[in-house]
Amino acid sequence: RPHVGVLALQGDVREHAAVLQALDVEVSLVRRPEELAAVDGLVIPGGESSVIDKLSRAFGMREPIMAAREAGMPMYGTCAGLILLADSIVDGIEGQQTFGGLDVVVRRNAFGSQVDSFETDLVVPAFDDQSVHAVFIRAPLVEQVGELAEVVASLDDGRVVAVRQGALLGTSFHPEVTGETRFHELFLQAVRAAA
Ligand code: GLN
Numbered sequence: 206r207p208h209v210g211v212l213a214l215q216g217d218v219r220e221h222a223a224v225l226q227a228l229d230v231e232v233s234l235v236r237r238p239e240e241l242a243a244v245d246g247l248v249i250p251g252g253e254s255s256v257i258d259k260l261s262r263a264f265g266m267r268e269p270i271m272a273a274r275e276a277g278m279p280m281y282g283t284c285a286g287l288i289l290l291a292d293s294i295v296d297g298i299e300g301q302q303t304f305g306g307l308d309v310v311v312r313r314n315a316f317g318s319q320v321d322s323f324e325t326d327l328v329v330p331a332f333d334d335q336s337v338h339a340v341f342i343r344a345p346l347v348e349q350v351g352e353l354a355e356v357v358a359s360l361d362d363g364r365v366v367a368v369r370q371g372a373l374l375g376t377s378f379h380p381e382v383t384g385e386t387r388f389h390e391l392f393l394q395a396v397r398a399a400a
Pocket residue numbers: 250251252253254255283284285286288313314342343344345
């Protein structure tokens with residue numbers, strides 16, 4: 206069984222742990238470098254990206270996460286987690302940093318006050334064009350997709366809301382709150398391939 210971690214500094218950690226447990230993997234909450242070293246893949250939850258960024262530095266986790274990612278550890282970020290995996294962000298708070306890894310530009314809180322939160326159905330080519338019910342909560346948007354990254358899902362108007370690059374996956378929405386498991390399964394495929 207693969208052993209995966211959920212970065213447990215802030216955010217919807219429990220929801221991710223529950224999805225992963227239902228997929229029959231060993232799940233650990235990761236707050237310390239030793240805990241990161243013990244897992245084969247890492248989920249970075251939704252929450253508040255600037256807080257997770259600050260706490261990752263306070264807990265001495267920023268460098269270990271970046272080193273693990275560079276060494277090929279599969280990672281999946283939802284919402285704030287996507288922001289943290291982006292190489293570049295727009296509208297971060299002053300001094301906000303990311304771990305990087307995805308060759309994309311992501312805009313925080315891109316849907317503004319008009320629709321802070323909304324739900325919609327997305328058609329996902331990687332799932333044989335089946336649809337996914339997606340929940341967006343003060344969600345970011347992938348504004349630019351660089352050459353190294355690949356679009357996984359877009360809104361009807363073409364705006365990009367899910368990307369992957371090698372063993373990294375990011376979604377601006379929250380599959381972990383709707384009982385959706387296919388994105389976690391995609392992440393677990395990368396974990397099994399890397400193991
Ligand atoms: N707006 C949050 C941020 O900037 C993300 C929201 C979420 O993860 N649901 O980090």
